[in-house]
Amino acid sequence: MALASLRRKALSSDLSTALSARFGERFSTAAAVREHHGKDASYHPAMPPDAVVFAETTAEVAETVKLCAAAKVPVIPFGTGTGLEGNILALEGGVTVDLSRMNRILRVSAGDLDCTVEAGVTRKQLNQHLRDTGLFFPVDPGADASLGGMAATRASGTNAVRYGTMRENVLALTVVLADGRVIRTSRRARKSAAGYDLTRLFVGSEGTLGVITEVSLRLYGIPEAIRAACCAFPGIEQAVETVVATIQAGVPVARIELIDAVTMDAVNRYSKLDYKVAPTLMFEFHGTERGVEEQVEQVRSFASERGGSAFRWAAGHEERNKLWQARHDAYFATLALRPGCEGWATDVCVPISRLPECIVETERDLAQSGLMAPIVGHAGDGNFHLVFLLDPKNPDEFKRAERVNARMVERAIAMDGTCTGEHGVGVGKAEFLVAEHGEALSVMRALKRALDPDNIMNPGKILSS
Amino acid sequence: MALASLRRKALSSDLSTALSARFGERFSTAAAVREHHGKDASYHPAMPPDAVVFAETTAEVAETVKLCAAAKVPVIPFGTGTGLEGNILALEGGVTVDLSRMNRILRVSAGDLDCTVEAGVTRKQLNQHLRDTGLFFPVDPGADASLGGMAATRASGTNAVRYGTMRENVLALTVVLADGRVIRTSRRARKSAAGYDLTRLFVGSEGTLGVITEVSLRLYGIPEAIRAACCAFPGIEQAVETVVATIQAGVPVARIELIDAVTMDAVNRYSKLDYKVAPTLMFEFHGTERGVEEQVEQVRSFASERGGSAFRWAAGHEERNKLWQARHDAYFATLALRPGCEGWATDVCVPISRLPECIVETERDLAQSGLMAPIVGHAGDGNFHLVFLLDPKNPDEFKRAERVNARMVERAIAMDGTCTGEHGVGVGKAEFLVAEHGEALSVMRALKRALDPDNIMNPGKILSS
Numbered sequence: 001m002a003l004a005s006l007r008r009k010a011l012s013s014d015l016s017t018a019l020s021a022r023f024g025e026r027f028s029t030a031a032a033v034r035e036h037h038g039k040d041a042s043y044h045p046a047m048p049p050d051a052v053v054f055a056e057t058t059a060e061v062a063e064t065v066k067l068c069a070a071a072k073v074p075v076i077p078f079g080t081g082t083g084l085e086g087n088i089l090a091l092e093g094g095v096t097v098d099l100s101r102m103n104r105i106l107r108v109s110a111g112d113l114d115c116t117v118e119a120g121v122t123r124k125q126l127n128q129h130l131r132d133t134g135l136f137f138p139v140d141p142g143a144d145a146s147l148g149g150m151a152a153t154r155a156s157g158t159n160a161v162r163y164g165t166m167r168e169n170v171l172a173l174t175v176v177l178a179d180g181r182v183i184r185t186s187r188r189a190r191k192s193a194a195g196y197d198l199t200r201l202f203v204g205s206e207g208t209l210g211v212i213t214e215v216s217l218r219l220y221g222i223p224e225a226i227r228a229a230c231c232a233f234p235g236i237e238q239a240v241e242t243v244v245a246t247i248q249a250g251v252p253v254a255r256i257e258l259i260d261a262v263t264m265d266a267v268n269r270y271s272k273l274d275y276k277v278a279p280t281l282m283f284e285f286h287g288t289e290r291g292v293e294e295q296v297e298q299v300r301s302f303a304s305e306r307g308g309s310a311f312r313w314a315a316g317h318e319e320r321n322k323l324w325q326a327r328h329d330a331y332f333a334t335l336a337l338r339p340g341c342e343g344w345a346t347d348v349c350v351p352i353s354r355l356p357e358c359i360v361e362t363e364r365d366l367a368q369s370g371l372m373a374p375i376v377g378h379a380g381d382g383n384f385h386l387v388f389l390l391d392p393k394n395p396d397e398f399k400r401a402e403r404v405n406a407r408m409v410e411r412a413i414a415m416d417g418t419c420t421g422e423h424g425v426g427v428g429k430a431e432f433l434v435a436e437h438g439e440a441l442s443v444m445r446a447l448k449r450a451l452d453p454d455n456i457m458n459p460g461k462i463l464s465s
Numbered sequence: 466m467a468l469a470s471l472r473r474k475a476l477s478s479d480l481s482t483a484l485s486a487r488f489g490e491r492f493s494t495a496a497a498v499r500e501h502h503g504k505d506a507s508y509h510p511a512m513p514p515d516a517v518v519f520a521e522t523t524a525e526v527a528e529t530v531k532l533c534a535a536a537k538v539p540v541i542p543f544g545t546g547t548g549l550e551g552n553i554l555a556l557e558g559g560v561t562v563d564l565s566r567m568n569r570i571l572r573v574s575a576g577d578l579d580c581t582v583e584a585g586v587t588r589k590q591l592n593q594h595l596r597d598t599g600l601f602f603p604v605d606p607g608a609d610a611s612l613g614g615m616a617a618t619r620a621s622g623t624n625a626v627r628y629g630t631m632r633e634n635v636l637a638l639t640v641v642l643a644d645g646r647v648i649r650t651s652r653r654a655r656k657s658a659a660g661y662d663l664t665r666l667f668v669g670s671e672g673t674l675g676v677i678t679e680v681s682l683r684l685y686g687i688p689e690a691i692r693a694a695c696c697a698f699p700g701i702e703q704a705v706e707t708v709v710a711t712i713q714a715g716v717p718v719a720r721i722e723l724i725d726a727v728t729m730d731a732v733n734r735y736s737k738l739d740y741k742v743a744p745t746l747m748f749e750f751h752g753t754e755r756g757v758e759e760q761v762e763q764v765r766s767f768a769s770e771r772g773g774s775a776f777r778w779a780a781g782h783e784e785r786n787k788l789w790q791a792r793h794d795a796y797f798a799t800l801a802l803r804p805g806c807e808g809w810a811t812d813v814c815v816p817i818s819r820l821p822e823c824i825v826e827t828e829r830d831l832a833q834s835g836l837m838a839p840i841v842g843h844a845g846d847g848n849f850h851l852v853f854l855l856d857p858k859n860p861d862e863f864k865r866a867e868r869v870n871a872r873m874v875e876r877a878i879a880m881d882g883t884c885t886g887e888h889g890v891g892v893g894k895a896e897f898l899v900a901e902h903g904e905a906l907s908v909m910r911a912l913k914r915a916l917d918p919d920n921i922m923n924p925g926k927i928l929s930s
Contacts, residue, residue, distance in 0.1 A: 111818035192883035200665030353576035418657035450915035
């Protein structure tokens with residue numbers, strides 16, 4: 001983890017006093033609160049901030065940032081803490097701005113298929129709110145993450161193959177800049193050619209350029225027909241090749257998820273299901289009744305040509321939800337395979353034609369490492385995760401995992417792919433950005449310096465200091 | 466046109482000598498060449514550069530930029546010169562880099578549904594090249610523009626309602642920066658969370674942050690079924706309301722274009738067609754045979770509920786091409802309505818629910834102005850154009866057009882829309898960016914300063930100096 005010297009220093013008492021005076025009980029330096037905000041859902045060791053502010057409005061975030069900016073103290077935005085690359089670790093201390101109380105849904109325009117929410121609203125909360133409108137928001141990382149956090153990490157999930165990632169689904173953002181000024185990145189028109197695309201600049205910037213406090217999102221009509229099915233394959237290669245054929249044929253599948261046999265077994269146990277223990281694809285089809293039928297026919301023929309089993313349907317809304325919740329819980333299910341282990345989810349993404357080769361080579365490499373690491377993937381996007389299950393007391397396992405991961409990233413980049421499809425850079429991927437971006441990394445540094453000259457916004461993330 | 470003082474100065478003889486020595490006959494200061502590169506397809510008065518370099522490789526563009534940077538001389542990229550907002554005018558003189566000879570298609574990956582082309586390749590050239598692959602590239606501004614230019618202005622056109630704009634369809638760019646360094650903005654994976662979205666930063670930057678020399682693009686399979694039809698309406702309001710109903714219902718129309726009666730008449734004359742002279746929607750439906758049938762049924766019912774005529778089908782490939790070429794030529798068709806006139810195409814875009822109100826109020830305003838300005842629009846995106854037909858010898862007409870346009874932009878922004886849906890800012894929309902972006906404009910300025918500190922990259926565009 002090539003992070004430069006961490007200039008961690010205690011919060012000045014002036015800043016503490018000012019924040020405490022302003023926020024009262026919503027300012028905390030309690031150990032439990034700091035610890036909770038210093039750890040995400042990943043293997044990265046905790047690094048708590050010096051203090052936490054629970055903000056309730058954009059103006060309060062701006063006030064906090066202004067006070068921190070004056071003292072040159074780091075500001076780290078925090079949504080649900082469900083990130084996987086240490087994106088919220090307080091590497092240099094500072095003040096974490098917890099946005100979970102900014103959980104108001106500000107506007108839903110059914111007629112424009114869009115809405116605006118505060119950054120702390122979670123994806124499930126939004127979909128719950130939308131349930132009587134006939135609309136839904138599709139982007140679904142495993143966790144019930146905040147929409148601000150999802151925008152900040154350019155999250156995606158199982159529906160991205162059809163509906164895109166946060167990159168495609170954020171219409172506009174409200175952002176508090178490093179000096180406390182507040183901007184809105186764009187208007188709400190579906191398209192615009194009016195200057196630089198600030199929305200896309202802040203989507204995926206992981207709090208390093210500003211704090212996202214409001215998010216305008218695209219919504220979609222709930223399709224007339226939704227059908228979900230699982231299909232088991234003799235080997236993982238055949239499953240992946242079915243994905244490739246489906247994507248190349250342009251079938252508009254809503255979800256096409258890859259799960260290896262080990263994960264299927266783990267998911268069965270964890271979620272009390274009884275799917276066949278084999279490399280499996282989980283599909284969801286969206287459309288009109290007839291459109292879904294057509295999609296199913298096409299995909300079924302691709303699968304059966306490659307030895308796929310009969311489709312096992314998840315009948316009805318409830319069974320479907322159960323299936324996808326099980327898929328979303330796959331990370332926890334695999335952790336349960338090795339009690340007491342630490343999970344490390346890798347995240348490469350490659351052009352779809354290279355996916356079979358990338359997975360096969362990675363599996364070979366993994367077998368040689370002697371490590372246990374089930375595979376799951378948003379295969380339709382060319383994105384997959386190994387989940388290393390590591391003994392926290394055995395540093396040698398971590399070293400071996402590091403080597404497998406580094407080789408996998410190298411392989412993905414050689415295939416014109418990326419070191420992270422959806423988890424973000426955080427601290428875990430920073431060392432790979434030179435190989436991935438080359439000279440372009442200097443442009444990212446120039447942007448960072450321009451918008452955050454004192455490097456107070458989530459320092460050490462994306463661009464190691 | 467609130468452009469600050471133009472510090473135009475002649476090219477130094479040192480720079481001329483160096484460029485001439487390097488590029489020989491591909492460096493020109495001939496008046497005819499300069500004039501050709503100083504005018505686009507719009508009403509903006511010509512402003513020729515001091516010299517033109519015809520570059521053939523990225524390395525040559527980089528060399529040119531380095532020489533200009535050393536002399537602090539402006540660099541203006543030029544594709545086909547078909548822009549509509551003066552995006553290529555040499556406001557401060559300098560060297561135009563003509564990219565039309567960079568017209569090689571570098572790679573087509575049918576398996577990944579993508580390709581890489583040099584910036585000078587035009588959209589028609591690409592689709593011609595793809596014709597045996599079963600793939601196509603959908604983004605189609607009226608002109609046969611270069612793909613580099615289309616990326617630079619974040620172009621869209623008639624297919625954007627289904628396939629998105631250049632924002633959604635550019636995967637990666639090769640860019641020559643203001644100091645001559647060359648970067649690639651991204652890898653080719655369909656999604657990535659690896660740092661700042663440089664691709665989207667350069668898409669729409671109009672040459673003000675660097676020169677785009679290569680473009681990687683998404684491609685799509687040619688649908689099994691394609692059908693195109695026209696539908697006439699009793700009034701423009703009913704036509705627009707049919708669009709709104711179609712979009713709100715989530716019907717995946719590929720094209721849904723609005724043409725008013727005056728334009729329909731002009732198009733009939735110009736393209737030798739005989740469509741009914743009435744406010745008209747032009748549709749194209751893409752999908753499977755059954756899918757297209759379903760879409761047609763839905764849209765037909767929305768139209769007939771609002772007084773729409775029976776659909777008149779453009780049967781077969783050839784007739785369909787004729788229809789869309791006629792649509793693309795609508796600008797020239799309307800110009801022919803008033804011989805000797807100058808055309809001024811406006812370009813607002815609003816959230817779809819506000820489109821009927823925006824168009825109705827604009828028409829009222831226009832009627833009061835006494836000007837002639839047919840309306841066409843990519844109505845499915847909420848985007849429409851008035852094309853003012855102005856007597857170049859009558860400055861009062863230009864003044865009245867300016868007022869109508871300013872009010873229309875104000876109206877669009879008040880509806881949370883934008884001053885430009887697809888033409889870009891160039892010099893024509895710079896004055897409206899404060900109203901549209903407020904404080905966010907300062908962020909754009911900071912980005913510009915960071916990447917082009919000497920303001921040599923297409924100076925005066927987007928951000929007036």
